[in-house]
Amino acid sequence: MTRREALRVGGAAALAGAAGCTALPSAPVQSGDDEGGGPVAVASFFSFFDFGRKIADGTPLTVENLVPTGFHGHGWDPNARITQRIIEADAFVHVGEDFQPWADRAIETIEGDDVDTALVNVREGIDLVDLAATLDRDEEGVGEQRGKDPHFWLDPRRARRSVDNIAEGFADIVPEHADAFRDNAETYKTDVLDRIDADYAAMFDRADRDIVQLAAHNAFQYIGVRYGVRMRPLVTNLAASGDVKPADIREAARVIRDNDIRYIANGVFEKQDPAQTLVRETGVEAYFPVTPYAGVREEWVAENWGYEEIAYNINMPTFEIVLGNETPEAAAPSPEWLEQWRNFDSI
Known part of the structure; x- marks a missing residue:
């Protein structure tokens, strides 16, 4: 044995x-x-x-x-x-x-x-x-x-x-x-990885905006470092379970106001309350999904999605929107995507 x-x-x-x-x-x-x-x-x-x-x-x-x-x-x-x-x-x-x-x-x-x-x-x-x-x-x-x-x-x-x-x-x-x-x-x-890198680079190069407000935890810094954009997390710790303080909301509201931000990104597997607060209390019109490839939903498993599919079907459309490259209607892979993910509920 x-x-x-x-x-x-x-x-x-x-x-x-x-x-x-x-x-x-x-x-x-x-x-x-x-x-x-x-x-x-x-x-x-x-x-x-x-x-x-x-x-x-x-x-x-x-x-x-x-x-x-x-x-x-x-x-x-x-x-x-x-x-x-x-x-x-x-x-x-x-x-x-x-x-x-x-x-x-x-x-x-x-x-x-x-x-x-x-x-x-x-x-x-x-x-x-x-x-x-x-x-x-x-x-x-x-x-x-x-x-x-x-x-x-x-x-x-x-x-x-x-x-x-x-x-x-x-x-x-x-x-x-x-x-x-x-x-x-x-x-x-x-x-896969080299193609994702090239497509991300082209997306961020097209952007006039160099700041993204995330109603999510501090997981996206590497995107910012690689492609020259400032990622502003709302939850200021490394874990998705971190609490949001009133001061965090106030700072996010300032960033949104100073940069005329209309759309923000929010973590798929995180609380939606902070994002909903920003929609109610600031000029933000809607939030859309991002994920650090840390988990999967049932329908993603059914479609056999991996890192590549999540990049192209979740993160990239949202970054196109929050960077101002495309309207939500133009960036969404489908009308169903927009209906599902605009101001989405917690899973």
Whole structure:
């Protein structure tokens, strides 16, 4: 019996007994060529699950997303069944320390009990930018780079390195398919990430406005840094669960007034009350959706949306609107999109 098998029937069960125990929540899964019995990699965050399944395409490796559909990957706190699933897997794809506390705890279990689950850190070797000046003073950033913003994957160029990190991690656990992983990674970087980068650059170059007001948490700085726009978050911390203070509303109202802002962006998986307040109390006419690729809705899963589809169907139309490049009617991919997402309700 391997160490993982022993923990599967022993240690993980003990963990489950110490915490709430419910069924593993629904989440997107990408199967490999083999039906069961093949190697499995589990991912702690939707973006890197999506990268992973594209990298594993055409190989026996199955990639699973641990975050339930409808949940934001940063603020979610799972029960011990997730740790059990990680222990059972051949690899755990994670975002680096101090970003998801539950993932940090799972890694401590793996390392402390000498579990043979391979750890794939997507953040390894990636240069992070400083935390935005708008952050509360008690924000410290992440792990080995204190004072740094962890949301690097919103920058398609930085995301390229995480794709390479995943490909190399998969090559280590399934070396006979190393060439396929690396080839798929190169294709994804060229065909998807480079195209998204070019389309974002063209969009922001067309804009007369260089400021975007977000009724959302502080996750979009990398878009601003890469493309030369000032991202103004309303929730001034790194987690989507942060509270909005009256002073935050007053500052957002000032930015909206001073810059004649008519439309703002709001997080899909975040509270809508602050955005609704700005619509009522300022010159803002409406808010539209953005997401840091941290979670998925049921209909996105049904359509098999990933990082690419979310970029083109959610974030880009909204940025066209809030930058003033297009009217909402012209930017919306369809009339149904406009009906669904103009001043949308919380999921």
